[in-house]
Amino acid sequence: MKVVVVAEVREHERRVALVPELVGRLTSAGLDVVVESGAGAGALHPDSTYEAAGASVAAGDDALAGADVVVSVQPLEPARLATLRSGAVTVSFLPAAQELDVVRAARDAGVTSFALELIPRISRAQSMDALTSQALVAGYRAVLVAAERLPRFFPLSMTAAGTIPPAEVLVLGAGVAGLQAIATARRLGARVRAYDVRAASADEVRSLGAQFVELDLPSLEGAGGYAREMTEERAQLQRDLLAPHVGSSDVVITTAAVPGRTAPLLVERAAVEAMKPGSIVVDLAAESGGNVEGSLAGSELDVGGARLWGGRNVPSQLPVHASRLYAANVVNVVLLMTGDGKVTPDFDDEIVDGACVTHDGVVRHTPTRELLEGP
Known part of the structure; x- marks a missing residue:
């Protein structure tokens, strides 16, 4: 044949x-x-x-x-x-x-x-499982995109001229892409925090040396390793609770997507505008609606003093x-x-x-x- x-x-x-x-x-x-x-x-x-x-x-x-x-x-x-x-x-x-x-x-x-x-x-x-293999590539690439654009170091550097603190990286979504992003950011020396609606992902996040963000919300563990859909009221509360963590980060990487569905909105524009000048947001879910308000697949946008990068066929970039x-x-x-x-x-x-x-x-x-x- x-x-x-x-x-x-x-x-x-x-x-x-x-x-x-x-x-x-x-x-x-x-x-x-x-x-x-x-x-x-x-x-x-x-x-x-x-x-x-x-x-x-x-x-x-x-x-x-x-x-x-x-x-x-x-x-x-x-x-x-x-x-x-x-x-x-x-x-x-x-x-x-x-x-x-x-x-x-x-x-x-x-x-x-x-x-x-x-x-x-x-x-x-x-x-x-091609979704998993390609998510692995996307998670790795997301950190390289952020590191290239961030006008700061990722690692801690102690020099005669003074100490440079590590970059603060927040990863939203701890599936395959998120975990790979965490591992890559850690290898580059960043201080990493991560959040996922599935409480079971906390141990995986911590095993990579990152801090799990606790929002005191019920877990949404669903079938097949995906998260269950949430009500709009719960989604808005989650966005409100995540906003301070977004604002204190140098880099935010969002990875929450479910095949065949619109990506959940995790970060509102106001939260991005509150980030420090020069901060970077990488939205890997831009093609399916975006985790970040206003993100566009294949585009880089200035939001306040931050730069918002919308992923488009990210695995194909490697x-x-x-x-x-x-x-x-x-x-x-x-x-x-x-x-x-x-x-x-x-x-x-x-x-x-x-x-x-x-x-x-x-x-x-x-x-x-x-x-x-x-x-």
Whole structure:
């Protein structure tokens, strides 16, 4: 069967869905790998490295012709989905609520599409969890962005000319991205505090040498490691209680996002305006509505004396390792469905069933189907 790695065409996307070092895992399973010419260029993988690893390289639509499986980072555009044979499989990120035209095209083409956002958060699926692997990259990158822009040192420095105190960093959200941001800021020598609505995250925060901010609010521990939604009254109280911590920080990094939902507002504009001149706010949730009032994905704004940086496709800003991690997730998903050299999805498997959006002309993912067709 033919597995095709397509070149990404969306703006600001530099990742690739398969790196040369992992080609052998697919070919060893009896699959033929074809890479669209230039697919790996953004992640510094020229065509020759794929050929050396055992893949074929073809240009444009020639690569896609006769594809049995298509892997990508961003979802395949509707026009290309329409060229696939009925029964072909696609594996990619697919934020269905924002990509209904893609879902419709996949359904109408009879394509079996899998969304990596929908991989169940169970132990057996950890090696396929692309949300986690890319959040790791984003959390690391967020601190580098802040450190580059902050007109102060991160670490404590004791010199003959005097002592420079460490930067005060506040991380809001202690999921994978938040914990990586905490660890990175600590490695750079900052004094770090963090907050999360899940009380269970306090031990993880402290294990990294950071202080957990206690707001004396009930925990919102939810299913799958995510936080439960809160009432607006509770959300406003939380923002009010967080405001003094924001105001006393040199850097604030916000990471609270849930796939398929609008990001919760954690920081109001007035709190940012109260920060010291030169302070930096990095909002990793800007693309899904933003944790910080007024943040815009891909933009830097001056708010009072502070600078507000809105993240846009942040993992793609470190495409080499983001691609390596993402490719491992993709390969593990494909191999889960592979036997005797054939990719045949088994919908009795909860991972396969949970991640499938369309199959055999039907939208299997209920929330997406209801968006398209009504309840």
